Amino acid sequence: MTAPSARLDSLPFTRKHLRLLTGSGIGWALDAMDVGLISFIIAALGAQWGLSDGEKGWITSVGFIGMAVGASLGGLLADRLGRRQVFALTLLVYGLATGASALVGGVAALLVLRFLVGLGLGSELPVASTYVSEFAPTRMRGRLVVILEAFWAVGWTASALIGYFVVPLEDGWRWAFALGAIPAAYALVVRWALPESPRYLESRGRIVEADAIVRQFEASAGRSVPRVASPDVAAEIVHAPPAPRGLAAVAALWAPTLRTRTAALWLVWFCVNFSYYGAFIWIPSILFAQGFDLVRSFGFTLIITLAQLPGYAVAAWLIEVWGRRATLATFLVGSAVAAILFGSSTEVWQIIASGMALSFFNLGAWGALYAVTPELYPTALRATGAGWSAAVGRIASIVAPLFVPWAMGVGGAPLLFTVFSIFFAIAALGAVPLAERKGAALEERLPVG
Numbered sequence: 001m002t003a004p005s006a007r008l009d010s011l012p013f014t015r016k017h018l019r020l021l022t023g024s025g026i027g028w029a030l031d032a033m034d035v036g037l038i039s040f041i042i043a044a045l046g047a048q049w050g051l052s053d054g055e056k057g058w059i060t061s062v063g064f065i066g067m068a069v070g071a072s073l074g075g076l077l078a079d080r081l082g083r084r085q086v087f088a089l090t091l092l093v094y095g096l097a098t099g100a101s102a103l104v105g106g107v108a109a110l111l112v113l114r115f116l117v118g119l120g121l122g123s124e125l126p127v128a129s130t131y132v133s134e135f136a137p138t139r140m141r142g143r144l145v146v147i148l149e150a151f152w153a154v155g156w157t158a159s160a161l162i163g164y165f166v167v168p169l170e171d172g173w174r175w176a177f178a179l180g181a182i183p184a185a186y187a188l189v190v191r192w193a194l195p196e197s198p199r200y201l202e203s204r205g206r207i208v209e210a211d212a213i214v215r216q217f218e219a220s221a222g223r224s225v226p227r228v229a230s231p232d233v234a235a236e237i238v239h240a241p242p243a244p245r246g247l248a249a250v251a252a253l254w255a256p257t258l259r260t261r262t263a264a265l266w267l268v269w270f271c272v273n274f275s276y277y278g279a280f281i282w283i284p285s286i287l288f289a290q291g292f293d294l295v296r297s298f299g300f301t302l303i304i305t306l307a308q309l310p311g312y313a314v315a316a317w318l319i320e321v322w323g324r325r326a327t328l329a330t331f332l333v334g335s336a337v338a339a340i341l342f343g344s345s346t347e348v349w350q351i352i353a354s355g356m357a358l359s360f361f362n363l364g365a366w367g368a369l370y371a372v373t374p375e376l377y378p379t380a381l382r383a384t385g386a387g388w389s390a391a392v393g394r395i396a397s398i399v400a401p402l403f404v405p406w407a408m409g410v411g412g413a414p415l416l417f418t419v420f421s422i423f424f425a426i427a428a429l430g431a432v433p434l435a436e437r438k439g440a441a442l443e444e445r446l447p448v449g
Contacts, residue, residue, distance in 0.1 A: 014220035025151035032155025040163030053405035060401035066118020068394030074123025075387015091187035094120025099181025126386035146367035150312035269393030271427035275420040278400030307356035315364035328368035334361030336424035343417025
């Protein structure tokens with residue numbers, strides 16, 4: 001009897017795949033909407049509450065502190081409890097905390113709730129990419145994960161629309177936070193409508209359950225295979241070693257066979273997070289500081305945001321043509337060039353054109369990064385590896401919003417975006433040692449300790 005995971009690899013794309021991708025993608029879009037909204041909300045709160053740049057920086061950074069904690073814990077939990085369970089729980093946590101943020105009356109309460117929001121978001125993102133990659137057929141795995149990441153652009157565009165039409169209204173930021181509570185309701189859909197990952201089940205010895213789920217996908221593809229009759233038969237299919245847990249799982253990421261890819265991934269994640277969140281969270285405030293009124297700066301940001309979608313589309317195509325490493329490095333180099341151009345722009349058309357280029361290349365790079373990360377680890381460590389890569393990146397996203405006000409005061413936008421360009425270039429170099437997994441089976445048999 002062929003293992004369920006091997007049967008998944010050979011399937012065509014089916015309606016079941018589409019449903020799973022859409023269901024996961026909606027959760028991803030809701031994540032992006034929440035992260036994007038804070039960039040508009042801090043600009044509005046800065047004017048309404050008279051916040052200092054330091055206070056605005058901490059409102060942003062405390063969420064990323066939560067995301068760093070969440071990413072490190074979420075991956076560990078997903079490798080122990082399952083992908084679907086953790087995915088749903090994290091949606092619930094950050095949805096409720098975002099909705100509660102609409103009721104705050106001061107900075108202290110908002111900081112506490114933003115930490116909780118970050119805790120949920122940080123846990124969810126690496127788990128979702130791991131989840132989709134474990135269902136995807138080999139020949140299109142990278143492309144499907146990039147398409148999942150493309151839902152980020154949908155959510156970020158929604159946040160830009162809310163920022164443009166809702167946030168400028170009287171107490172509009174409260175309504176924006178209230179809309180961010182939608183993930184709490186969507187968590188119920190995730191919990192009951194989406195299946196658990198068969199690869200996770202197989203790695204835990206639950207072969208009969210994994211077989212039942214894979215058979216549903218095979219039926220959707222018009223295929224039929226003999227049913228696994230009993231646990232005794234299932235035991236002949238896979239003999240997975242016990243999965244490491246807790247700190248042992250984190251230590252296993254640095255085993256001799258994994259340490260080079262772990263080091264390279266952590267470097268890329270750190271640099272990309274620093275430049276992305278430093279730039280995009282602050283773009284509305286930077287434009288406002290440069291003399292554009294709030295509505296106009298929000299409008300520019302909306303136009304810039306729209307360029308994310310074609311960036312994802314091109315990355316999704318190239319990742320199965322050029323491969324993961326070449327696509328990631330190319331889009332990072334493009335991000336570095338676009339950052340320099342944006343920082344030196346003075347005319348409106350230059351700001352919009354270079355900002356759109358930055359969106360195009362940076363979000364395409366994000367798609368490639370989320371595609372390659374879970375592929376580099378065996379199933380027993382996949383969510384842990386993705387989660388800890390994201391957690392290291394979140395350290396940079398904590399620092400970046402605090403760095404921006406200082407850099408703006410010292411050298412303005414040219415200095416700030418030169419630094420971002422350097423970080424993108426370092427990330428491009430960090431992509432070079434990553435193993436190329438285009439067309440390779442996800443179940444690479446690597447030692448995990």
